[in-house]
Amino acid sequence: MTTIGFIGAGRVARGLAPALHEAGYAVTGIANRSPEPAAELARWIPGCTALPAQEVAERCDLVFLTVPDDSIRTVAQSLQWRAGQSVVHCSGATEVSALDTAKDAGAQTGGFHPLQGFADRTPIAGCTITVEAEEALSRTLDTMVAGLGCRLNRLPPGKRALYHATAGYGAGFINVLLAEIATIWGSWGASEAEMLAAILPMSRNTLDNIERNGIAETMTGPISRGDIGSVRAHLAGLASDPEATAFYRTHARRSVALAEGTGRIDAETAAALRALLRPPSPDAE
Ligand SMILES: NC(=O)c1ccc[n+]([C@@H]2O[C@H](COP(=O)([O-])OP(=O)(O)OC[C@H]3O[C@@H](n4cnc5c(N)ncnc54)[C@H](OP(=O)(O)O)[C@@H]3O)[C@@H](O)[C@H]2O)c1
Known part of the structure; x- marks a missing residue:
């Protein structure tokens, strides 16, 4: 049976290592820079040793290298690897070439990135895992993804930085959008909790509609209807805050492209909206 080890006993290892054990994999060794997290994680997994x-x-x-991104290359370079084994990191942004020391020693190398925010012992089942590896290792990792109850996503070489930037759009930028709303609602005294209670049901419904019927087709709001007057009113409402206005213009211009792409607004309306939403100077946004 393939034996699995982890170097780095942080948040990802604490989610992934027990999940692999529960899926029937032999997780046998855990290392960490400071000894206690490795000892604690090893105690959770029968047959595993720090x-x-x-x-x-x-x-x-x-071997999973579950250390911080900036340490992957140096940790890989500090160890002796051998032909026949596999070495995988879990970073979304770091190229697999960070493991080239192991590859040069004859090991197979790969990326195994769970699209999940891990805190302590975050469940992994149900999330998507992005695999990038050569064929033999890829087969092993694909089987592992299925065994964990996860969805497989593939990535060609050289795309990790771009790919990982989009993961930020799908997670952290949602926080940014909501923070923008909270600031505006705060201007009339509404609390963050009040805003979230009002807005999140609409946001959830939007996500459900997108999942069922697509991004562009389900877009709502004045731009999707070509209501130029409402957009002009929004800009007037935001006018005292140049940063908030710039944020609005950037998102609204992207909305025009989506609405035009579905044919819901004609070219003339789209041009009028673009003119209204143009930054005051080319360098302004
Ligand atoms: N957290 C997430 O949501 C998430 C999601 C997907 C992917 N990832 C990726 O998963 C990887 C691990 O992230 P994480 O969130 O688990 O990090 P983390 O919680 O910060 O844990 C990193 C662990 O690595 C250990 N470490 C640091 N340098 C080491 C070294 N030289 N040798 C051995 N152990 C070392 C640290 O030990 P100490 O206790 O001594 O500091 C710490 O326990 C990263 O590549 C990250 O991009 C993270």
């Missing part, structure tokens, strides 16, 4: 990193590298057939 070890120095080099011993994990020597004993395990498949």
